[in-house]
Amino acid sequence: METITVKLTKNSYPIIIGKGLFQYLKNFWPLKKGDKVMIITNKTLAPIFLEKIIFFLKKVNEKIDYIILPDGEKYKNLSTINQILTTLIQKNYGRDTTLIALGGGVIGDITGFAASIYQRGINFIQIPTTLLAQVDASIGGKTGVNHDLGKNMIGSFHQPILVIIDINFLKLLSARELSSGMAEVIKYGITFDQNFFLWIEKNINKIMKINKLTMVNLIRRCCEIKAKIVNQDETEKNSRALLNFGHTFAHAIETHIGYGKCLHGEAVAIGMIIASRIAKIMNNFCESNIVRIIKLLQLTNLPIYAPKNMQSSTYIPYIMRDKKVINEKLRLILPTSIGHAKIYSDIDHSCILNAIQNSQEL
Amino acid sequence: METITVKLTKNSYPIIIGKGLFQYLKNFWPLKKGDKVMIITNKTLAPIFLEKIIFFLKKVNEKIDYIILPDGEKYKNLSTINQILTTLIQKNYGRDTTLIALGGGVIGDITGFAASIYQRGINFIQIPTTLLAQVDASIGGKTGVNHDLGKNMIGSFHQPILVIIDINFLKLLSARELSSGMAEVIKYGITFDQNFFLWIEKNINKIMKINKLTMVNLIRRCCEIKAKIVNQDETEKNSRALLNFGHTFAHAIETHIGYGKCLHGEAVAIGMIIASRIAKIMNNFCESNIVRIIKLLQLTNLPIYAPKNMQSSTYIPYIMRDKKVINEKLRLILPTSIGHAKIYSDIDHSCILNAIQNSQEL
Ligand SMILES: NC(=O)c1ccc[n+]([C@@H]2O[C@H](COP(=O)([O-])OP(=O)(O)OC[C@H]3O[C@@H](n4cnc5c(N)ncnc54)[C@H](O)[C@@H]3O)[C@@H](O)[C@H]2O)c1
Ligand SMILES: NC(=O)c1ccc[n+]([C@@H]2O[C@H](COP(=O)([O-])OP(=O)(O)OC[C@H]3O[C@@H](n4cnc5c(N)ncnc54)[C@H](O)[C@@H]3O)[C@@H](O)[C@H]2O)c1
Ligand SMILES: [Zn+2]
Ligand SMILES: [Zn+2]
Numbered sequence: 001m002e003t004i005t006v007k008l009t010k011n012s013y014p015i016i017i018g019k020g021l022f023q024y025l026k027n028f029w030p031l032k033k034g035d036k037v038m039i040i041t042n043k044t045l046a047p048i049f050l051e052k053i054i055f056f057l058k059k060v061n062e063k064i065d066y067i068i069l070p071d072g073e074k075y076k077n078l079s080t081i082n083q084i085l086t087t088l089i090q091k092n093y094g095r096d097t098t099l100i101a102l103g104g105g106v107i108g109d110i111t112g113f114a115a116s117i118y119q120r121g122i123n124f125i126q127i128p129t130t131l132l133a134q135v136d137a138s139i140g141g142k143t144g145v146n147h148d149l150g151k152n153m154i155g156s157f158h159q160p161i162l163v164i165i166d167i168n169f170l171k172l173l174s175a176r177e178l179s180s181g182m183a184e185v186i187k188y189g190i191t192f193d194q195n196f197f198l199w200i201e202k203n204i205n206k207i208m209k210i211n212k213l214t215m216v217n218l219i220r221r222c223c224e225i226k227a228k229i230v231n232q233d234e235t236e237k238n239s240r241a242l243l244n245f246g247h248t249f250a251h252a253i254e255t256h257i258g259y260g261k262c263l264h265g266e267a268v269a270i271g272m273i274i275a276s277r278i279a280k281i282m283n284n285f286c287e288s289n290i291v292r293i294i295k296l297l298q299l300t301n302l303p304i305y306a307p308k309n310m311q312s313s314t315y316i317p318y319i320m321r322d323k324k325v326i327n328e329k330l331r332l333i334l335p336t337s338i339g340h341a342k343i344y345s346d347i348d349h350s351c352i353l354n355a356i357q358n359s360q361e362l
Numbered sequence: 363m364e365t366i367t368v369k370l371t372k373n374s375y376p377i378i379i380g381k382g383l384f385q386y387l388k389n390f391w392p393l394k395k396g397d398k399v400m401i402i403t404n405k406t407l408a409p410i411f412l413e414k415i416i417f418f419l420k421k422v423n424e425k426i427d428y429i430i431l432p433d434g435e436k437y438k439n440l441s442t443i444n445q446i447l448t449t450l451i452q453k454n455y456g457r458d459t460t461l462i463a464l465g466g467g468v469i470g471d472i473t474g475f476a477a478s479i480y481q482r483g484i485n486f487i488q489i490p491t492t493l494l495a496q497v498d499a500s501i502g503g504k505t506g507v508n509h510d511l512g513k514n515m516i517g518s519f520h521q522p523i524l525v526i527i528d529i530n531f532l533k534l535l536s537a538r539e540l541s542s543g544m545a546e547v548i549k550y551g552i553t554f555d556q557n558f559f560l561w562i563e564k565n566i567n568k569i570m571k572i573n574k575l576t577m578v579n580l581i582r583r584c585c586e587i588k589a590k591i592v593n594q595d596e597t598e599k600n601s602r603a604l605l606n607f608g609h610t611f612a613h614a615i616e617t618h619i620g621y622g623k624c625l626h627g628e629a630v631a632i633g634m635i636i637a638s639r640i641a642k643i644m645n646n647f648c649e650s651n652i653v654r655i656i657k658l659l660q661l662t663n664l665p666i667y668a669p670k671n672m673q674s675s676t677y678i679p680y681i682m683r684d685k686k687v688i689n690e691k692l693r694l695i696l697p698t699s700i701g702h703a704k705i706y707s708d709i710d711h712s713c714i715l716n717a718i719q720n721s722q723e724l
Contacts, residue, residue: 034689082440089511094687117479119685120506120517121597144482149451155482156518235483323481325456327396 002220003028006139006227008159008234015139015163015223019212022056022166029060030125030162031098038093039066040084040111041102045129048172053102053127065091069110073260076106076145078154084114098123098161104130104177105137105264109155112143116158126160129169131181132265135188135222138163140230140240146259150321151251157235165223167215175301178210180265182300183246185218187272188225190293191245194339196221201292204299241324242341245333246271249306249356252318256310269302270359277355279334282344289338305361312356316349364582365390368501368589370521370596377501377525377585381574384418384528391422392487392523393460400455401428402446402473403464407491410534415464415489427453431472435622438468438507440516446476460485460523466492466539467499467626471517474505478520488522491531493543494627497550497584500525502592502602508621512683513613519597527585529577537663540572542627544662545608547580549634550587552655553607556701558583563654566661603686604703607695608633611668611718614680618672631664632721639717641696644706651700667723674718678711 001018016028031037037057041050046068057064067087069080088097101111101124108126115124128138144155170178189197199221200207206214226243233240249271253262276293279285294304324331324343330352331345363380378390393399399419403412408430419426429449431442450459463473463486470488477486490500506517532540551559561583562569568576588605595602611633615624638655641647656666686693686705692714693707 078440078444085509085516086511089509089515089683092683092687092690094683094689095685096688113479117475117506117516117518119515120504120519142482144479147447147451149448153451153481154447154479156479157482321451321454321456323457325454326458328454 002216004220004223004227006159007231011159011161013159013161013163015165015227017165017216017220017223019167019216021164022053025056025060028162031061033060033062035061036063036093036097037061037065037100038088038097039064039100039102040069040107040114041066042069042071042107044071045103045107049102049129049169069107073106073146073254073264074258076110076259077147078145080110081114081117081145084110085118088118095119095122098125100125100127101138102127102129103133104128105133108133108137109143109152110145112141112158112160113145113155116143116156121158123161124158126163128163128165130173131170131178132184133181134165134167134219135181136184136226138165139223139226141234146255149255150318151255151259152323153321165219167212167219170210170215176263178208179301180263182207183265183268183272183297183302185222186293186296186300187243187245187268188222190272190335190338191242191333191341192225192229192339193221194337196225197338201296204296208300241331241343242333244324245335245341246275248319248322248324248330248332249274249315251322252315253307253310255318256314257307262307266303269297269304270306273297273304274306274355274359275332275334277358278332278347278351279336281351281355282334282347283336285335285337289335292338306356306359308360312353315352315356319352364578366582366585366589368521369593373521373523375521375523375525377527377589379527379578379582379585381529381578383526384415387418387422390524393423395422395424397423398425398455398459399423399427399462400450400459401426401462401464402431402469402476403428404431404433404469406433407465407469411464411491411531431469435468435508435616435626436620438472438621439509440507442472443476443479443507446472447480450480457481457484460487462487462489463500464489464491465495466490467495470495470499471505471514472507474503474520474522475507475517478505478518483520485523486520488525490525490527492535493532493540494546495543496527496529496531496581497543498546498588500527501585501588503596508617511617512680513617513621514685515683527581529574529581532572532577538625540570541663542625544569545627545630545634545659545664547584548655548658548662549605549607549630550584552634552697552700553604553695553703554587554591554701555583556699558587559700563658566658570662603693603705604695606686607697607703608637610681610684610686610692610694611636611677613684614677615669615672617680618676619669624669628665631659631666632668635659635666636668636717636721637694637696639720640694640709640713641698643713643717644696644709645698645704647697647699651697654700668718668721670722674715677714677718681714
């Protein structure tokens with residue numbers, strides 16, 4: 001069991017990483033026995049994990065209840081939030097309630113956002129069950145839901161009081177979902193840590209086989225990087241924006257194709273390739289680096305071509321709604337080398353269109 | 363023109379109070395000329411004030427747009443929020459947008475909440491146009507909307523960057539709305555400031571005639587009290603809760619009778635009388651004080667009887683959903699003398715039912 005602390009000005013919280021952690025819950029559980037707990041999970045996960053989790057939680061908390069949502073990115077919206085809030089009010093859950101997100105990034109984002117607006121803010125705990133949520137979505141307090149017109153357009157910053165990352169959850173995760181999570185892992189390597197990128201290249205086979213020790217090391221490094229960045233810039237005024245590498249294009253693809261049809265990590269993989277191609281024009285980012293990135297994504301079974309049925313010009317309106325747009329000026333995160341990235345603004349649309357076209361399969 | 367500053371750990375902001383302030387906008391306007399501004403107002407206020415306000419705003423900001431909502435407490439809900447967010451996305455408003463609330467507490471609460479969750483939080487400015495919003499709702503960053511099952515159940519703490527209180531707005535306010543605002547004014551006197559209570563008693567005739575100098579003094583004192591309390595306890599962990607005096611019962615009445623049918627201040631007046639009667643049992647709060655409170659509310663043309671068609675037992679489920687309930691234990695704000703109040707917990711239901719019954723007209 002390892003602990004990484006996210007240190008913030010107002011409050012700090014631990015990320016606990018390990019295998020079979022729920023046995024040791026009382027060693028790090030922040031609630032009192034009588035505190036009320038409401039678990040939020042989905043229809044896929046409930047039959048697999050809910051009973052076991054409740055069994056362990058009962059040892060540290062008496063009052064445990066749950067809400068089971070439908071599964072999928074397309075339910076990450078305001079209407080699901082309203083459904084959760086209604087249940088909480090109907091069942092008389094007060095400000096002293098703690099929500100628990102048991103699931104992937106979708107459940108985590110929904111639960112965190114519900115917690116942030118119920119009675120002007122209640123506590124929540126993240127129990128991420130996908131690789132993507134364990135390395136990225138569960139940490140740092142970005143919460144929110146999608147709008148038909150744009151991904152993650154509605155949300156807030158609301159930090160969890162605890163994150164529990166148990167790699168045992170990954171056993172049942174589909175290969176496709178594992179790959180999706182790896183896109184965010186590779187993102188950390190490209191934008192923040194060259195050595196980590198090299199390490200991923202070297203260990204990609206073990207990773208894809210979910211070797212336990214390798215996975216703990218991988219997740220720990222991602223959590224360290226993310227915690228450090230969130231410590232520096234909780235509300236994304238500066239350096240945290242670098243974590244959005246590839247995401248401007250990813251969100252355009254996800255919104256246009258329809259939420260859930262393309263996995264978040266798959267869209268991020270394509271987005272990173274497009275951004276790398278723009279970097280080549282903007283700052284002479286090496287072609288050889290682009291090749292290495294594409295190769296690693298390929299080994300991870302991630303898509304490396306932008307969707308054929310989405311014309312390059314189609315991206316523009318989505319891109320101009322990106323949260324990084326200021327004064328009608330698009331800002332993009334571009335790598336300068338493997339392990340470093342910078343924010344660029346005012347990039348020529350023709351350069352962007354070109355990079356998208358070059359990223360489509362011939 | 364007078365300025366009161368709300369000082370918070372993260373950010374501070376000014377409350378500007380006066381008459382005809384918009385002439386002098388450039389003296390205190392926090393935005394740059396090119397910054398985008400979206401005014402939120404309602405159908406009643408738009409024909410009266412919107413054109414004039416835009417005329418003045420155009421001198422300090424080039425990009426001004428507006429959204430006109432239907433008028434009424436019953437539109438203070440998630441669906442109106444969704445409507446605002448949709449418009450903002452459709453029109454490509456980014457994180458660099460500032461929302462302006464031009465209206466009473468309903469518009470202020472809606473606008474602040476929309477600002478708090480659009481793209482994880484954008485700036486907003488309060489231009490309160492009712493007495494209630496000028497003395498209370500526009501200050502302190504409580505934002506939110508109602509749920510069918512409970513008032514202000516959904517929301518967040520999100521502070522404005524500026525509050526502009528111009529008493530010229532009050533000229534067209536109906537007598538009933540003026541009285542409604544006075545309920546919150548009297549609340550400050552009972553819970554925090556005996557001298558202010560005495561001052562209100564003495565000046566009630568001038569107040570009801572909206573004497574300008576008297577109104578500026580009244581509003582300034584309310585803003586001072588509220589700013590001081592918010593400075594001490596932004597997120598209502600302690601002393602700020604005292605401002606909820608009367609509100610547990612008020613919210614029960616408003617939710618049960620139907621949002622908008624009874625004005626917020628009217629419900630607060632009744633709630634304060636019920637709470638004062640409970641105080642008599644719990645801490646020997648003087649009958650003579652209760653008589654003084656009732657008399658002042660009566661001179662203010664506020665209702666002094668609990669609604670006849672709402673049985674005392676009907677209050678209980680609403681009361682138990684109050685945001686101050688912890689561990690199924692109700693907490694109530696009760697006056698100990700005129701000018702002081704305290705939080706009491708674990709009050710006998712029979713004592714509450716009695717106080718409600720005693721507050722109904724025979
Ligand atoms: N808040 C943030 O900082 C942040 C960061 C990155 C991504 N995200 C968001 O996260 C979401 C994507 O998260 P995700 O990739 O975890 O998707 P997801 O939550 O949809 O989970 C993927 C699928 O795997 C299933 N699943 C989850 N855990 C499982 C397990 N242990 N075994 C078997 N199946 C399991 C889920 O039911 C779902 O069908 C996106 O909405 C994205 O925007 C948020
Ligand atoms: N956020 C807080 O801290 C806080 C504090 C107190 C009350 N509130 C909320 O405020 C709301 C009540 O606010 P309110 O009493 O201002 O009601 P309101 O906003 O509904 O305004 C009352 C009526 O007066 C009209 N009006 C507004 N300004 C006018 C003017 N200058 N001239 C003529 N008509 C005008 C409005 O169109 C409306 O019909 C409630 O929802 C309450 O919960 C919030
Ligand atoms: Zn992501
Ligand atoms: Zn009030």
